Amino acid sequence: MRQGWLVLCAATIVLPSCGGSTPSAPTPSPSPVVVATPTPTPVPATTPAPSPTPEEGEPPVTNTNPAKRLSMRIFVIENPDGTYTGNVDPKQPIPVGYTARLDVTAKDLDNRETVGQGDVQFFFSDLGLVRVSGNHTNQRRVQGLAVGSVDCWAVQDGVTSNTITLTFVP
Numbered sequence: 001m002r003q004g005w006l007v008l009c010a011a012t013i014v015l016p017s018c019g020g021s022t023p024s025a026p027t028p029s030p031s032p033v034v035v036a037t038p039t040p041t042p043v044p045a046t047t048p049a050p051s052p053t054p055e056e057g058e059p060p061v062t063n064t065n066p067a068k069r070l071s072m073r074i075f076v077i078e079n080p081d082g083t084y085t086g087n088v089d090p091k092q093p094i095p096v097g098y099t100a101r102l103d104v105t106a107k108d109l110d111n112r113e114t115v116g117q118g119d120v121q122f123f124f125s126d127l128g129l130v131r132v133s134g135n136h137t138n139q140r141r142v143q144g145l146a147v148g149s150v151d152c153w154a155v156q157d158g159v160t161s162n163t164i165t166l167t168f169v170p
Contacts, residue, residue, distance in 0.1 A: 064116070067108065067159045072163075077100055080099075096145065099141050101140070102164065104139070104154045123152070129148045151163050
């Protein structure tokens with residue numbers, strides 16, 4: 001009987017270590033860590049370059065009478081970063097690297113704005129000093145590449161515009 005008692009004591013000690021059903025405290029799972037998300041800083045959107053558009057409330061030009069008068073003007077001068085200088089005086093020098101946006105407006109025999117019957121053709125006296133770009137029918141961008149002066153004019157329906165001289169300086 002003493003032997004039975006020892007076997008019972010040994011079984012009581014060994015069995016729980018063999019995966020018996022002794023209840024154990026649940027293992028706590030880790031709490032989620034709160035991570036602060038920084039508030040995004042607003043980034044200003046780039047402003048697209050303005051294009052001449054009809055005045056507020058006016059319909060677009062649909063007159064197709066031939067051009068009888070053609071006027072060229074500097075619409076805007078753009079800095080290399082795309083912002084505007086506010087200078088539109090063709091007599092003022094423009095720094096090399098800046099871009100003059102030229103705009104041409106046609107008028108018919110009755111002095112009404114017209115789209116004309118032919119395409120506007122742009123001309124430049126020295127393409128070695130400037131880079132000309134743009135595909136708008138009545139506008140071109142003229143970027144100064146070197147110091148010097150460039151005469152600019154346009155022709156539509158056999159009519160020649162005024163000439164604008166762009167002077168690029170260092």
